[in-house]
Amino acid sequence: MFGAGHYPDSTQATGRTALTGNIYFKTGASNSVLQGIYLSSNIFMGDSCSTGNVSNILISRCNVDNICLTYNTGSTNCGAENIFIKDCIIRTDIRGANAQGTVVETSIITNQIAYFNGNAEFRNNIFLRYNNSTNSYSYVFYNIYNCNFSNNILQHE
Structure with a gap:
């Protein structure tokens, strides 16, 4: 999913791409891209542990409230791996749920990162x-x- 962006200087002509509600990457969503979106809520990997086994997700140039690499805000690892978060603003937390192969790069995190154990x-x-x-x-x-x-x-x- 590609949006026009969320920065005022780059979206003046088109307006920012804003979504309300949560985004869930579920089974079958591997190799997905989310880019240029302002999200008023959260991003989750699955809506239950059985649907959270996703990999190779790119979240780029987004402004989101919270990113959880599991189906809730806890630490249960449901198989998410190789999640790449780049050039984002995360207004609260990134919850790793001990996901493997996570890379967070050139982003602003305004609260906390939690539950990352290796890789x-x-x-x-x-x-x-x-x-x-x-x-x-x-x-x-x-x-x-x-x-x-x-x-x-x-x-x-």
């Missing part, structure tokens, strides 16, 4: 975190193990 790369991103609550979800990185981070900027206030 994930984070390159040239900006991580912003403004909530100083005392619960475990106040951390920028939560339950992150064996992942590669390179050339990222972190701001935590």
Whole structure:
């Protein structure tokens, strides 16, 4: 699915492509592309664990609320792999659900990344975190193990 974009300077003639509601990549959606979309809600890999076995998904130049590499906001891995997130604005979280082969590149994440365990790369991103609550979800990185981070900027206030 290709949209016109979400930045005002690049969508002045056409208006931004905006969608409401969640987007679910389900079984059969492998090798899909989502590009140039403003999404008011979330992206999920499946709507149940049995439909979340997708791979080779590209999410590029999108502005989304939350990206969950499983069917919910938890940590259950349902088989999603090789998810590539590039040039995006994520207004809240990226929940990895221990998906394998994930790459997040040149994106802005304004809240948290959580539940990545191995084989994930984070390159040239900006991580912003403004909530100083005392619960475990106040951390920028939560339950992150064996992942590669390179050339990222972190701001935590």
